[in-house]
Amino acid sequence: MNILAGAGQAEVLDTRQKALRINLDLQRYGAFAEIGAGQEVVRWFFRVGGAAGTIARSISAYDMVFSDAIYGPCERYVCRPRLQSMLDKEYESNLTLLRDLRGDRTAFFAFADTVSARNFKGTNECHGWMGVKFQAVPRDVESQVIVHVRMLDSDNVLQQEALGVVGVNLMFAAFYLRDDPDRFIESLLDGLSVDRIEIDMIEFSGNAFQHVDNRVMSMKLVQLGLSEAAMFAANGTVLQPSEVLYKKPILVERGSFRPVTLANVDMLRCAHEKFAAEPGVDSSKIVQLMEITMSNLMVGGQVDFRDFLARADLLAATGVTVLISDYFEYYRLAAYLARHTRAQIGITMGIPSLRELFDKKYYTQLQGGILESFGRLFKNDLKLYIYPLIDAKSGDFTAVQNLEVAPDLRKLYEYLVEQGRIEQLNNFNEACLPIYSRDVLSRIEACDPTWEEMVPTQVAEVIKQRAYFGYR
Amino acid sequence: MKVLIADDDPVSRRLLESYLRKWEYEVEVTTDGEQAWQRIQDGEFPIVICDWMMPKVDGPELIRRIREQGQNGYIYTILLTSKSNKGDFVEGMQSGADEFVSKPFDHDELHARLRAAERIVNLERSLRAAKAVVERDTEG
Secondary structure (H helix, E strand, O other): OOEEEEOOEEEEOOHHHHHHHHHHOOOEEEEEEEEOOOOHHHHHHHHHOOHHHOEEEEEOOOOHHHHHHHHOOOOOOOOHHHHHHHHHHHHHHHHHHHHHHHOOOOEEEEEEEEEEOOOOOOOOOOEEEEEEEEEOOOOOOEEEEEEEEEEOOOOHHHHHHHHHHHHHHHHHHHHHOOOOHHHHHHHOOOOOOOOOEEEEEEEEEEHHHOOOOHHHHHHHHHHOOOOOEEEEOOOOOEEOHHHHHOOOOEEEEEOOOOOOOHHHHHHHHHHHHHHHOOOOOOHHHOEEEEEEEHHHHEEOOEEOHHHHHHHHHHHHHOOOEEEEEOOOOHHHHHHHHHHHOOOOEEEEEEHHHHHHHOOHHHHOOOOOHHHHHHHHHOHHHOEEEEEOEEOOOOOOEEOHHHOOOOHHHHHHHHHHHHOOOEEEOOOOOHHHOOOOHHHHHHHHHOOOHHHHHHOOHHHHHHHHHHOHHHOO | OEEEEEOOOHHHHHHHHHHHHHOOOEEEEEOOHHHHHHHHHHOOOOEEEEEOOOOOOOHHHHHHHHHHHOOOOOOEEEEEEOOOOHHHHHHHHHOOOOEEEEOOOOHHHHHHHHHHHHHHHHHHHHHHHHHHHHHHHHHO
């Protein structure tokens, strides 16, 4: 819920009030372009009154020929490039036609969405792209916010309604909540719930958001419950998960990556070699992800943003795509990935994670307990690739072959191993086995330079340059 | 007691090494049959555990070489393999192996077999020592 503090009094605004406030803001003036789910956003501004002071034009180019004639040709209509061309076109039209006339007193905007709402048979993916490109103040250079939404209502009308609310929330946040990122993101679901709308990608750009780190904002989507997962590329670009994962074979390594070590990199390399050799896996299309769960980022219920960015920077240095998720249980991660692809999914993990996977205490909330969780996890030929463990002190070596699981789960474990659903990696670099993130951290703290031998060279450089983890 | 491991599979090799050190054997590790053969010629290894399938020199061939050469003391050999049918067992034993253990191996079973190997090696050593005493007394 959005609360605006003003004159010592907290004011709660609903969608109607937000639209009205924008309409009554004499500076805001612009265009709306909507494709695919009615003109649900602009409708709010027409309904609440005072729209003449806000709406320069509203367009809904449903026909593909019309759409292409206005915004240029495209392969797909519900995609980010189409949204961008709509925003650019409408924003430029505002400036071209109106700048000289009222540019000194108007902060122009263009709002656009392109959406695929539930079809008659209910067979399509219900999602859409939505954005606002605007001047924060008159004569300013542009700023922009783009989101990707998934509509979860089972009814087309409800989806349209929810979309309208999100659109108003987005515009309101862009105009009035720019300085409060938490409230900005939280407010996107004002008047809605996570059962109706999921926002799995948000990207800020332009003058008003120079100091916004999109990776942090992506993580906040997950932290604040607007999405269960968010993704960004090595260069920091925010990614929309379904566009990255769609129909691709996916290999995931979960970890804390605090910091990413040579062992982490070796684990993914080993698993990739095995995964790429699996029948049916097109090795050229494999998407590799390093995943950090929210529980791995939280300390005492709070996220340390500096620590998060340090980890993200170091993962970026290895060139890997990062997934932030709220899927503590592996079967939930598997279900999420399977939603995006029918191709094979591989998860690589160390022995400690495999041991936890067979701990029944994690499945008490499932009626079918551990059997249900494994039924969900190993759907669609999902396979686990296990990196061995060596105890640095005792020298004890643990692999799939000698992992001890509870006696009543032994047969199940053996079955999964025999079926090849749990595979021991045997192509590891032995020198990497004794490397643990916690040792790297303690050596950094102790100013012991041997930590540099435990992480990739580029990671060591970034740690030193930016004095991460107490390096001095 | 010194044990030589010959296995090209890093997981199996590491597992064996880890267990044997925990059981307080003196362990040396090689990654193929040729390397193992070199070490056997250079040093004294009363027990050899070798994988069947290895590059250059496989397990049965390594054991045949050990038996043909005839070392100073007896070398107890354990052939470790994922092969498990009767024909493989016969072939492995005919090469001169003393034990045939299927992979994945049970560590308790392997430990028991190693203790048996130690008993036999120690027995052979004491027999050899007794024989040497008898021969010396006879010559004297």
